Amino acid sequence: MRFQALNIPAFGPFTGKHLDLSAGAGKLEIIYGANEAGKSSLLRAISTLLFGFGSRTTDDFxxxxxxxxxxxxxxxxxxxxxxxxxxxNKNTLRDGADAVLVAEDDLLAVAPIANQQVFEVMFGLDAERLKRGGDELLAGHGEFGQLLFSAAAGIEGLHSILAGLDGEAAELFRPRSSTARISRLLTDYDGQRKRARDAQVTPHELGELRERKELVQRRLGEVRRDTAAASSEKERLNRIRTSLGLLGEQRLVLSQLEPLAGVAPLRERFADEYAGARQDLSMNEAGRLGLRQRVARLEAEVAEIQYSEPLLAHEPSIEARYQRLGAEQKAQADLPKLRGNASAMEAELSALLSDLGEPPGLEDVARLRVPAAESKLAANLTTEHAELSANLRNASALAGELAVEVEQDAERLGGLAPARPMAGLEQALRIETLPDARRRDLDKRAKAAEVRMADEVRLLPWPGSIEELLAAAVPSEATVADWRRRLDAAAVDGREAEKAQEEAARDLARQETSLRRLEGRRAMATLSGLADRREHRAQGWQAVRQSWLERSGQAAAEFLGETGAEPARLAQAYEEAVSKADAVADELREHADEVAQVAQAEQEAGFAREKLAACSEELARKDAAKQALQAEWSALWAPWGVPASEPSQMAEWLRRRAALAERARELDLMRSELERSTAQEEAAAEELRQAIGLVTGATPEQGSTLAMLRGQAVTLLEEQKKLAAARQNLEGQLSAARRKLATVQRKESTAREELAAWQDRWSQLVERLKLNGAAEPASVQELLQLRSQITTRHSEYTQTRTRIDGILRDSAKFESDTRAVVELAAPALAGSGAMDAVREMYRQLAVHRKARDLAASKQEDLAAEKAKLEALDNELVRLQAVLTSMVAEAGCASDSEVPTRMAEWSAKQAGQAKLAQIQQALAAIAAGRTLEALAEEARGVETDEIPGRLESVEQTRTALEQERDELIREDSALSQKLVGFEGRTEARDAAADLQSTRAALLEESENYVRLRLAEQLLRSAIDEFRRKSTGKLLERSSQIFAALTLDSFEGLKLEYGSDAKGSVILVGVRPDRRTVPVGGMSEGTRDQLYLALRIASLEVYFEKNQAIPLIADDILVNFDDARAAAALGALSGLARHTQVLLFTHHRHMVELAGQHLEPADFVTYRLEKLESAG
Incomplete structure (x- = not known):
């Protein structure tokens, strides 16, 4: 099976799109689309086509x-x-024109897989499933059977499935486990069976139960009354014990309050206010004493402070003089140095003037000054003269060198050989022939194809040659397909007839079983049988009565059929007789229509026998027709000596024959291409010989090969190209040298003209400066620098003399100003020097200024303390008035009586509060009685005797409560037994519970057996698959795994594991023969191992089964480039067995395929470029 095209009129993002897959036969088909291009939608479209739309779909947006x-x-x-x-919902499959319904069987005939889950698991693979497969390898510790089975079936999590089956079975039952469900049900079953036995009660026991119940109820009433009386006495004693102490405290408090009866009440905060006023008064007195002491101390300190007012009056003048003192000191220090510098400058100027040839006097120095413009011009002209002279020298030297170079290039150009025409040679070299590698590859492929075709003809099988095979008029594929339908239809008819026969046989067995069951039930439940059961029950009752009343065992021996039996044995036998009689009676009422049912069952059994006979005849007829058709099918292939296998195998035979024919055509094409290549090479060699002869004058020999001729031609072309390049290079050099020579000669002429112009400007400058007109620029420049140095030093000398005069003037003024201040502010310093006087006045000013500031600060503190003292005096008057008022409020004659008055009132308040608490507690104890009644109840009772009486009452009450609880439990048990016996509900309930538990136990046991059987069957299937598939599948898996890992692994092999079961595990083999278990492989390597197993399993599967397309979705996204390329090669190999559709949205995968696969091994489809369906 393969998809030749996908048509998507309306699905997901597609509208009227068509993908032609016909060019991908035998190739890896890569379907590439960028994100959002519709790759996932196309994958869903394939599954939807094969198995239908789901009830809900997301592709209707x-x-x-x-x-x-x-x-x-x-x-x-x-x-x-x-x-x-x-x-x-129905009739969803239609023809390509969407006009006619198509049967699902027609689709199943070309797409022979009916289960969507099987298709997606076995023939679908994506990156997530590949990763889960690698994880499964790790979870299974490399157990080989599981690996093979998982990879072949595409089932991830096989280890988890086995563990799940074992876990579910263990939850149902484990040896020595009490928590497993079956164990719990067994425990419940034993308890319920005992309860059912215990539910049987005799009439004598019934009478005893009723008498016992009446006795228990009477005693229960008495005990309840006695318990209530004991509880009341306990409460009374506890009440008296609690109230005795409180009553004593009440008497004590009343006696303490009696002397305080005449104490008048005070305000609530009177005591706090009085204490606060007394404390404030004490603090006021202490504060006033401290303030008076601080005022006296501050007055004395102010009187002791002395300072000079005249000195402070001249504070600005003194500070000004002190600030000038530093500058004056520096000037006086600099004066000797300045005078020395002036003398040195005079001597230096005299020497410079002497060098210039001028008189030593400094009066006419100003006339030697050179204007700045003239000095700058002289410097520029000096620099320009040097540059112009250098330019002229360089140009002259370069012109001589270039003239020599031009002459040498002209000589070399004349010595080169003449050029030859090469057009014919180049044209002969451009003649295209088949590349040697391609020719060798074609020859190799042709020979390999011949060998492979011969092998395939032998394996086909075919008794003759390949030419006879291709010429034979064997049945067509359409004929085989028609015969397959006929044989399949005959097989289906045979299976249906066989199925009908089996169904008829099962129906007959069911009818006969039902009939036997009905007949058996009718024989068991009869009126005579009921009479016998009742007579046996009566005999048992007589035995019980005789044994109980008359103490005789004769009737019991007759009833039991034995002598000396225990009473318990007689009771059990009687119970069984009662149960059996009741069961027979119930069954008779339930099966009143038994006869009618038996007749109906016999009639249906007869019909079933007739149907079975008819089905057997039909099966025999179908088998005969099938054998005749099979003989006709075998005769169809007999003329060619080909054994007629199944039509599917013969279709595969035809497909392989067609493939051989295609390979034969490809072989013919390769041979034709080789012949054309030979002719082209001979023509090209002849043309090259002629062209070489025209160039060299000597034609090569006829035995020269095309490669030799082409090598000689290429050598000639390269020599001519080198000669032409050398000529072109020399001509360029000569032309460039001549252009440079002309340019340099022009620069030489220009340099001479510029030097003459400079000489005119220089002569004019020398004349203006009154210098010798023939002086060189360097001498003139040196003279000008000397004159500039003289004028500069003279200017510095003048500035120094000006500074000396200023210092002397400022010093005299500082002296006079300082004397004037000293006379007014500090006459005592009149004899000191000016700078010393300034320093001393500034020091005294700091001292007297500090004394003045301290006196001012003390005066401020003194004023503040006096203000505080005055405020405390006023507060003292107020506090005294408050205390006088409070003494009067307390009714005291003096302040000393107030504390006693407050203590009396406080004691009276405390006594009244305590009395109220005691009376409140007594009221709670009295529980509705008056306090007088409570006191009367406690009168005459001694405190010491209460604990003993309480203990006695508590013991009595506890014993009564225990007896009451036991009587209640006994009464409840007796009631349940009476109800169960009278209504027989307990026995029926026990039987129902027992039956329910038995059914649950049976169901869970069946589940346990089913789970263990499923686990064993799965393990057996894994072992069987491993045993059958180990050889070829392991070999092919090793080859693919080595390729996928880039030969970092040499292959795979089996080893015995270290577990107790001796499991066979799969390990990787390194090139150095070291083995690596699955657990030691990286995650990526495990993924590649799983992919190798999947590919190898599919290849082996397709050798014996019909090919189904493999749908792979971006499975290489986590592979690096090299391993992804290897995986593409493995998938390309699988594509020779079945169609492989590799979906990807990674452009890089397409590029890798183009780089590493032959163009004939893959084809790429772009989702963005799907054709519009037309």
Whole structure:
């Protein structure tokens, strides 16, 4: 089966699109689309076409439900089917024109897989499923059977499935487990069976139960009354014990309040206010004493402070003089140095003037000054003269060198050989022939194809040659397909007839079983049988009565059929007799229509026998027709000596024959291409010989090969190219040298002209400066620098003399100003120097200014303290008035009586509060009685005797409560037994519970057996698959795994595991023969191992089964480039067995395929470039 085309009229993002897959036969088909291009929608479209739309779909966002369509053209064994699938509940499969219904069987005939889950699991693979497969390898610890089975079936989580089956079974039952469900049900079953036995009660026991119940109820009433009386006495004693103490406290408090009866009340905050007023008065007196002491101390300190008013009056003048003192000191210090500098400058100027040839006097120095413009011009002209002289020298030297170079280049150019015409040689070299690698590859492929075709003819099988095979007029694929339908129809008819016969046999067995069951039930439940059961029950009752009343065992021995039996044995036998009699009576009432049912069952059994005979005849007829058809099918192939296998196998035979024919055509094409290549090479060699002869004058020999001739021609062309390049290079050099020589000669002439112009400007400058006109620029420049130095030093000398005069003038003024201030502010310093006087006055000014500031601060503090003292005096008057008022309010004659008055009132308040608390507690204890009644109840009772009486009452009450609880439980149990016996509900309930538990136990046991059987069957299937598939599948898996891992693994092999079961595990083999278990492989390597197993399993599967397309969705997204390329090669190999559709949205995968696969091994489809269906 393969998809030849996908047609998507309306589905998801697609509208009227068509994807032609016919060019991908035998190739890896890569379907590429960027994100949002519709790759996922196309994948869903394939599954939807094969198995129908779901009840809900997410692909209706562009097209409404009623317009959704997806279709394809499918080819299978020569048969083509073009169909569409629409959204709907029935009749959803239609032909390609959407006009005629198509039967689902027609689709199944070309797409032979009916189960969507099987298709997606076995023939679908994506990156997530690949990763889960790698994780399963790790979880299974490399157990080989599980790996093979999982990879072949596409089932991820096989280890988890086995563990799940084991876990579910263990939840149902485990040896020595009490929590498993079956264990719990067994425990419940045993308890319920005992309860059912215990539910049987005799009439004698019934009478005893009723008498016991009456006795229990009478005693229960007495105990309840006695318990209530004991509880009342306990409450009374507790009440008296609690109230005795409180009553004593009440008497004590009343006696304490009696002397305070005449104490008048005070305000609530009187005591706090009185204490606060007394405290404020004490603090006031202490504060006033401290303030008077501080005022006296401050007055004395102010009187002791002394300072000079005249000195402070001249504070600005003194500070001004002190600020000038630093500058004056510096000037006096600089004066000797300035005078020395002036003398040195005079001597230096005299020496410079002498060097210049001028008189030593400084009066005429100003006339030596050179204007700045003239000095700058002289410097510029000096620099310009040097540059112009250098330019002239350089130009002259370069012109001589270039003249020599021009002469040498002209000589070399004349010595080169002449050029030869090469057009014919180049044209002969451009003649195209088949590349040697391609020719060798064609020859190799042709020989390999011949060998492979011969092998395939032998394996086909075919008794003759390949030419006879291709010429034989064997049946067509259409004929085989028709015969397959006929044989399949005959097989289906045979299976249906066999199924009908089996169904008829099962129906007959059911009818006969039902009949036997009805007959058996009718024989068991009869009136005579009921009479016998009742007589046996009566005999048992007589035995019980005789044994109970007369103490005789004769009747019991007759009833039991034995002598000396225990009473318990007689009771059990009687219970069984009663149960059996009741059961027979119930069954008779239930099966009153038994006879009618038996007759009906016999009639239905007769019909079933007739139907079975008819079905057996039909089966024999179908088998005969099938054998005749099979003989005719075998005769169809007899003329060619080909054994007639199944039509599907013969279709495969025809397909392989067609493939051989295609390979034969490809072989013919390769041979034709090789012959054309030989002719082209001979023509090209002849033309090259002629062209070489024209160039060299000597034609090469006839035996020269094309490669030798081409090498000689290429050598000649390279020599001519080198000669032409050398000529062109020399001509360029000569032309460039001549242009440079002309340019340099022009620069030389210009330099001479510029030097003459400079000489004119220089002569004019020398004349203005009154210098010798023939002086060189360097000498003139040196003279000008000396004159500039003299004028500069003279200016510095003048500035120094001016500074000396200023210092002397400022010093005299500072002296006179200082003397005037000293006379007014500090006459005592009149004999000191000016700078010393200034320093001393500034020091005294700081001292007297500090004394003045301190006196002012003390005066401020003194004023503040006096104000505080005055405020405290006023507060003292107020506090005294407040205390006088409070003494009068308390009714006291003096202030000393007030504390006693407050203490009396406080004691009276405390006593009244305590009395109220006691009376409130007594009222709570009295519980509605008056306090007088409570006191009367406690009168005469001693406190010491209460605990003993309470203990006695409590013991009595506890014993009565225990007896009451036991009587209540006994009464409840007796009631339940009486109800169960009288209504027989307890026995029936016990039986129902027992039956329900038995059914649950049976169901869980069946589930347990089913789970263990499923686990065992799955393990057996895994082992069977491993045993049958180990050889070829392991070999092919090793080859693919080595390729996928880029030969970092040499292959795979089997080893025995270390577990107790000796499991066979799969390990990887390194090139150095070291083995690596699955657990030691990286995650990526495990994914590649799983992919190798899947590909190898599919290849082996398709050797014996019909080919189904493999749908792979971006499975290489996590592979690096090299391993992804190897995987593409493996998928390309699988594509020779079945159609492989690789979906991806990674452009890089397409590029890798182009780089690493042959163009004939893959084809790419772009989703963005789908054709519009027309």
């Amino acid at each position: 562009l097209h409404p439900y009623g317009e959704l369509r997806v279709g394809a053209t499918i080819e299978h064994e020569g048969r083509l089917l073009t169909c569409l699938r629409r959204k709907g």
